[in-house]
Amino acid sequence: MKKLVVLSLIILAGCYYDNEEELYPNQNTGCDTSNVTFAGTVLPVIDANCKTCHSGGFPQGNVRLEDYASISAAGKIPAGQYGSLYGVISHASGNSPMPKSGNKLPDCTIKQIKAWIDAGTPNN
Numbered sequence: 001m002k003k004l005v006v007l008s009l010i011i012l013a014g015c016y017y018d019n020e021e022e023l024y025p026n027q028n029t030g031c032d033t034s035n036v037t038f039a040g041t042v043l044p045v046i047d048a049n050c051k052t053c054h055s056g057g058f059p060q061g062n063v064r065l066e067d068y069a070s071i072s073a074a075g076k077i078p079a080g081q082y083g084s085l086y087g088v089i090s091h092a093s094g095n096s097p098m099p100k101s102g103n104k105l106p107d108c109t110i111k112q113i114k115a116w117i118d119a120g121t122p123n124n
């Protein structure tokens with residue numbers, strides 16, 4: 001029984017790794033911006049890279065990014081204006097570069113989030 005538990009944990013870890021590969025495809029595999037969704041693409045990126053600082057009662061910079069409503073609102077703010085989701089991840093002038101004190105998101109991830117914004121930030 002114990003062996004089975006360990007084995008399934010290893011399998012689960014393997015699946016999780018596969019998901020990360022899908023979220024951050026490298027340049028060799030190309031960048032697919034045609035199947036971008038809020039739940040499948042945008043939210044996992046925000047949860048993994050932004051949520052720790054931008055959720056709860058006192059989000060940093062007074063910017064909440066924790067659900068569709070708040071992330072969609074930030075997505076609709078043009079680059080260069082305070083609170084712009086695209087402005088901060090693309091390091092546009094006028095915006096504070098995010099993730100703060102972290103690496104810039106992969107180019108493909110930025111393109112995918114832009115595709116979601118350009119599509120009108122659908123709740124899909």
Ligand code: HEC
Nearest residue numbers: 049050053060061063082083084085088095096098099100
């Ligand atoms: C380590 C904490 C931390 C992380 C991680 C982080 N932020 Fe921030 N964020 C801040 C702080 C602090 C501010 C206030 C402005 C400043 O200090 O630069 C801020 C400000 C902002 C602003 C408003 C500033 C502007 O120029 O528009 C936005 C939008 C934002 N963050 C989005 C994000 C996004 C999107 C991510 C993830 C990709 C992210 N943040 C990750 C701490 C963080």
